[in-house]
Amino acid sequence: MSLLRKISAKPWEHAGELEGLHGAFTPGQSAGRTGLYMFLAVVTSFFLLFMVTYYTRMQFPDWEMLADPKILWANTAVLILASLALQLASNAAKKHEFSRMRNWLLAGGILTLVFIGGQWVAWEQLVASGYYARSNPANAFFYLFTGLHALHLAGGIWFMALLGFRLNQPNRREQVPSSVTLCATYWHYLLLVWLVLFTLLLRT
């Protein structure tokens, strides 16, 4: 592993220029990607800890499973489509096809909003059937998981809207394509999180 090799270096032995380090070098070239991956690590830690808590709390005798609303299946399909749209936007971004990129971004954003709306409908259905957050921890966890996941998507939409504004500013337009690729990564990641959460909610 290169990291292991890097931290085994003996820096006191050699002073002077190092091969490969003193050529053309632009600091912060992939700062955005590194920052995003670190953020995804934080989000992973966040949701993993929730899942561990969920499993632990499940062991207690007062746990009562809830009937997952059928609309979640449709929502899942919508989120998959949203992720797909973002991927197509990212593909267009790599080729610098701005109008195609904008259309796919718009499609992805609308699909994501539909997903969040669908989750809201699921909440309404649960409340209508008497599954209140207070009445059982299983219900409370359901609201918590879906709510926090939707909140992360909403953050993504906010970032996407910023990109939309930048597309209209000629001097910042060139920065957009690389950000769209990061956006797509974030969406795929949140799709993965949802699939894991959904599986967990269905099976328990």
Place this chain on the structure above:
Amino acid sequence: MSYVAIADRDHEQHMHDPQTFITKYIWSQDHKVIAIQYSLTAIAVGLVALVLSLVMRLQLGFPDTFSFISPDEYYQAITMHGMIMVIYLLTALLLGGFGNYLIPLMCGARDMVFPFMNMLSYWVYLLSVLVLCASFFVTGGPTGGGWTLYPPQVILPGTPGVGGGIVLMLLSLVLFIVAFTMGGLNYVTTVLQARCRGMTLMRMPLSVWGIFVATILGLLAFPALLVTGIMLLLDSVIGTSFFMPALLSMGEASEYDGGSPILFQHLFWFFGHPEVYIVALPAFGVISDLVATHARKNIFGYRMMVWAILAIGVISFIVWAHHMYVSGMNPYFGFFFATTTLIIAIPTALKVYNWVLTLWRGDIHLTVPMLFVIGFIFTFINGGITGLFLGNVAVDMPLSDTYFVIGHFHMVMGVSPILVIFGAIYHWYPKITGRMLNDRMGRIHFWATLFGTYAIYLPMHYLGILGLPRRYYAMGDTSFIPDSAQAMNAGISIAAFFVAAVQLIFLFNLFWSRTRGAPSGGNPWNATTLEWQTPQTPPVHGNWGPDLPVVYRWAYDYSVPGAKNDFIPQTMAPEDVPTSDDSYDGSEGAHS
């Protein structure tokens, strides 16, 4: 080609400096200004926590004397003192303050990679502090459930601050975590992406290594606090039962049912133990740089130091339950955590050995920063050894609820990092302001603080072995506690007031030297690292001149045989190093 310090190179500045007062000092995106904003806010809120500790000491040293301290207020003081010191002072000052100031300068970057997010990080932190302080003014006052916020007590009627206090505390923590995450992503990405040419990972000063790994720990551990915070907030506000069991409260059955307080403890300490190292690792790093600079000697075992930081970072995630030995856990579970706790002592002890070995046969300059370094090493060994006691289940059981624990963690988590922070401020103040802190005041501050804090915390170990319980408002008549224990408590309180008063000298020094201190020049300690090689002191916006620095060597070329000066800056190419018979004298400081 002869060596020309960056400071002396003839270049014009073409930086886009912020022009107005507001963009320069208030809504600033400059990492140095943000660092100072973080530090001043942290110190200000830390002074609040210091006053709260004096309230506690008044009550403990002289019970039945002060009618204005009720049991409720005593518990509120305990809770707020602990939370403020651990989170809002130490974490914010070491990462938000030192991390912000040092990372770009020591890595040779112009700024953090996401300056806007960095600015946002400070303002959300300030908001979290204000929300926390607002809880002093709501009905019922701040929460008094202990800084660990254990349910069920913390949200049951009868506990002070059960209404607004606990809600504001939890909201403030959520805001703090958001702020920390924005800052932390910046620190990590800057270290990984914005180092200047030639700065390999293994050429980084240990300060950067410590802050870097501590930030990763923070990014992965604070989510645990966020999870607990959100769930406890829901238990408290809308009445879910994540953590709250079925119980009788004031004679009536509460509406809670089936929750697990122990689950809260596991989550809290899964954050809480890495938190210890989030504070300790930056302190370890800073100490390593201070000890090498002021002993004019390369750090002993640089690679071991880096590996130890990484090892501590990993192991710190599997020791959390040693805070919970008295929770009634399975003995095998306790055995596992006792073992990991003893294992983490190995890399930690290795670091202590390396500091001592760096001092050995070094050219020790007993400057004020060096005094604080030596004070830290002593204190950390003291606190670390009592940690070995408490890390063992059988020894921890009788000691856990006594003053022994207070003595232990204040030595290791209170006094030690504070000594590092003081040492670091004396060391870097000349770079931040261009002036030296007053030396005489610094020496008085050091000796009075060191002896004063020992007078506070060493006797607490004795009180703990005697069985004096912690968390009590007053001891009352207890047969196994002799009158002499009360006399000792009074003595501790007097020492506490003395130490608090001495800090006024430090604060005065900070303000007085800002304008009256001796001009320091760019590199008063003749240090090798990049922050001392900036063209201007204090560094201007953008840190470096038109060209970024280029690094040719590691951070610890002190007293290199054959070289004329006892330090070689990281930016000096091998062919430029003056040898003993050259006439070039690179030292420029007045205080070498």
